[in-house]
Amino acid sequence: MRHVEGTPRHQSSLLPPQIEDYVPADHPVRVIDAFVDSLDMAGLGFDKAQTAVTGRRPYHPGDLLKLYIYAYLNQTSSTRRLEKECHRNLEVIWLLKQLAPDFKTIANFRKDNGRAIKNACRHFILFCRQAGLVSGHLVAIDGSKFKAAASKDQAITRKQLEKQLSKLDLKIDGYLARLAATEQECEADLDSGKVAEALAYLQSHRAQLQDELTSMMESGKTQHCRTEPDAKLMRSGREGMVVGYNAQNAVDAQHQLIVHHELTQASTDNHQLEPITKATQEVLGDQLQTVVADAGYSNGAQVSEVLASGIEVAVPANRSVNNQGEGQYFQKSDFRYLPQEDAYQCPAGKLLRHKTVSSRDRLHLYARSGCGDCPLQPKCTKADRRWVTRHFDEEAMNTAQNAATPERMVRRMATVEPTFATLKRLLNQGRFTCWGFESASSEYSLGVLSYNLMRAINVLGVKRLLAGLS
Secondary structure, X not given: OOOOOOXXXXXXXXXXXXXXXXXXXXXXXXXXXXXXXOOOHHHHOOOOOOXXXXXXXXXXXXXXXXXXXXXXXXXXXXXXXXHHHHHHOHHHHHHOOOOOOOHHHHHHHHHHOHHHHHHHHHHHHHHHHHOOOOOOOOEEEEEEEEEOOOOHHHEEEHHHHHXXXXXXXXXXXXXXXXXXXXXXXXXXXXXHHHHHHHHHHHHHHHHHHHHHHHHHHHHOOOEEEOOOOOOEEEEOHHHOEEEEEEEEEEEEOOOOEEEEEEEEOOOOOOOOHHHHHHHHHHHHHHHOOEEEOOHHHOOHHHHHHXXXXXXXXXXXXXXXXXXXXXXXXXXXXXXXXXXXXXXXXXXXXXXXXXXXXXXXXXXXXXXEEOHHHOOOHHHOOOOOEEEEEEEOOHHHHHHHHHHOOHHHHHHHHHHHHHHHHHHHHHOXXXXXXXXXXXXXXXXXXXXHHHHHHHXXXXXXXXXXXXXXXX
């Protein structure tokens, strides 16, 4: 019988004599090495980039950054596993020049250098901009929920605490009643010592819950995660409620590179359009022409600010529809606004004058009396007065609505949503391994940097990237 046989274990010269020969010339790991070597680690703010004259010598932050980029490209986030890879993985041995930091050193680097890692992400995007990989003609913005390291069972809302306190009160009242019955010798066989012990435990537990509820009320919070206070309970599409963070990506449509990213604690996206666009403009400058986002980013004030900066905005307006008796009543679109008179003209030709302002909802309200005498009243309203609202930023929202064509919305989905799918694959299936907001932000930045490097390698190839970085 003939089979494929392995190499005898006693055979010598199993590896090349030089570490340089461990990886081929066109291997992606060489791009990681060249990119990190091109960075000004001290200028970007990396800890221990400048060393003291005395004391133990630290590892260079560039070496640890190389290790992390390689790790996330290969879907490895465990620091203990990375420690092992430094001893047995030939690519890592080549990349780190046989350095083998322990897992605690590796973990501390990720925890302590979040802002510097984000600066490295921006530096790479600036390189991609010079290389012609980023156009800025259309940038798609979207958000996605990433789970925190904490368990969902550790999250609790104010209503849940109040219910738990009510149940504890009932149990405590029951135990107190049994103790009173024991003292009156109604239950002679009852072990009063055990009842008192259980009562003491319930009262102690109630005091802890009451302190937690009081703290939440004083801080104005409606929810709290006991093991990771930075994380929030958020709604996440098919997964329902998750404990985590809201990641924001601004992705250039030319090659799907993430131009800017941000990890936030906001449960919704309706206050993210202006800050994400502003940060993206700082990176791309005058190259940024159009931003497109879904209806979750519909915010009149922020749309107006972005338009005022000279950037086209394509965002569908997130508005309610009068669906009472669908097809029976006139919609707002059936009323024509007359800017010179600051009034709306109804289908019957009558004018609805400005009546009042709702500062809370940022709305102007228009109405007219005498609708009961109108022949079109059955198609308009059941009352004697029809109201129409106009947002403070109505014109800006209409401009963004008209720019959000079906073609652009399809392109938005094809541009930004695949980035989250890839990042969740790189980042432990969408769950952070680090605890706390700052550490999770650092981990997310490492994932984005690894993603962008992978995209650039796929577009340009290893040799062209190395030539550009040298």
